[in-house]
Amino acid sequence: MKALVVDDSMTIRRIVIKALALAGINEATEASDGLEALEAIKSGAQFAVILLDWNMPKMSGIETLRALRQAGVKTPVIMVTTEAEKSRVIEAIKTGANDYLIKPFSPDQLAAKVKGLLATAAAT
Amino acid sequence: MDAFYVTPFVESVGSVFQTMLGVNPKRNTVKVCTGDNGNERVTSLIGISGRMHGCVALSFPPQTALRLAGRMLGTDMKEINEEVIDAISELVNIVAGKAKAKFNTDPPLQLGLPTVVHGSAYRLKYPSRSVWLEVSFSSEAGDFSMEVTYSPDRG
Numbered sequence: 001m002k003a004l005v006v007d008d009s010m011t012i013r014r015i016v017i018k019a020l021a022l023a024g025i026n027e028a029t030e031a032s033d034g035l036e037a038l039e040a041i042k043s044g045a046q047f048a049v050i051l052l053d054w055n056m057p058k059m060s061g062i063e064t065l066r067a068l069r070q071a072g073v074k075t076p077v078i079m080v081t082t083e084a085e086k087s088r089v090i091e092a093i094k095t096g097a098n099d100y101l102i103k104p105f106s107p108d109q110l111a112a113k114v115k116g117l118l119a120t121a122a123a124t
Numbered sequence: 125m126d127a128f129y130v131t132p133f134v135e136s137v138g139s140v141f142q143t144m145l146g147v148n149p150k151r152n153t154v155k156v157c158t159g160d161n162g163n164e165r166v167t168s169l170i171g172i173s174g175r176m177h178g179c180v181a182l183s184f185p186p187q188t189a190l191r192l193a194g195r196m197l198g199t200d201m202k203e204i205n206e207e208v209i210d211a212i213s214e215l216v217n218i219v220a221g222k223a224k225a226k227f228n229t230d231p232p233l234q235l236g237l238p239t240v241v242h243g244s245a246y247r248l249k250y251p252s253r254s255v256w257l258e259v260s261f262s263s264e265a266g267d268f269s270m271e272v273t274y275s276p277d278r279g
Contacts, residue, residue, distance in 0.1 A: 008237075009210055009211075009213065009214040009217070010207065010210050011193075011196055011197060011207070011210045011211040011214045012214055014197060014198075015196065015197075018198065055217075055235055055237070057237060081221075082217055082218050082220070082221020082222065082235065083221065083225075083232065084221060084222060084224075084225035085225050085228065085232040087230065087231070087232060088232055102222075103218045103221060103222075104139070104140045104143040104144040104218050104222070105143070106143060
């Protein structure tokens with residue numbers, strides 16, 4: 001299984017990738033903004049889950065999420081972001097996010113959300 | 125600027141440092157900031173806009189920055205390089221993000237993208253009408269400070 005990790009901070013990408021190992025995902029493609037993420041998807045690579053930051057240069061996470069869903073991409077998406085307001089969470093879920101994780105987070109919190117999503121995907 | 129605008133940032137520093145770094149910062153002094161800085165520092169800044177506007181900066185001596193970045197990245201950091209700059213930049217982003225949610229404005233306040241300055245011969249200049257407060261912290265990773273200016277939007 002492979003994940004797509006989208007964040008303009010290489011530090012966060014590294015933390016997320018380490019946490020993904022706790023959920024059994026040992027392979028990841030990194031993207032530093034939404035445009036790179038869309039390129040990775042267009043390349044045909046298959047991802048079990050996408051971890052998506054909100055505030056990024058060039059193309060924000062919410063714009064990326066909107067583009068993914070409009071293109072029919074059904075890969076589960078977890079927003080991983082500093083945007084903690086309830087209205088932001090609602091906006092993300094309405095746009096098609098499957099889950100939402102607010103920074104700062106612990107590796108266990110992220111792994112639990114990924115495991116939950118994968119279990120749900122496997123059951124459907 | 126009163127404590128209303130500073131307290132969320134102080135609380136956010138405590139929470140973020142504990143969760144992400146396993147560090148328990150202790151707040152020390154609060155004073156009006158002059159911007160003088162003759163010592164080598166790594167300073168990360170981020171702007172906040174919306175119903176209220178301002179800026180928050182975290183400023184670290186190099187050794188503190190190295191220890192904190194090392195904790196974030198899970199490896200010893202020996203020099204102020206791109207990885208350390210990125211880690212310190214993300215720290216201020218997360219601190220500001222957590223603090224802005226406490227103001228609970230509608231629409232939510234917006235964060236800019238963080239900027240990092242590293243050196244020993246720079247001076248932060250503050251616009252004459254703004255008041256910056258400097259909050260100093262001590263921690264097991266070393267001392268550091270936070271500088272905040274914040275006010276309701278006049279527009």
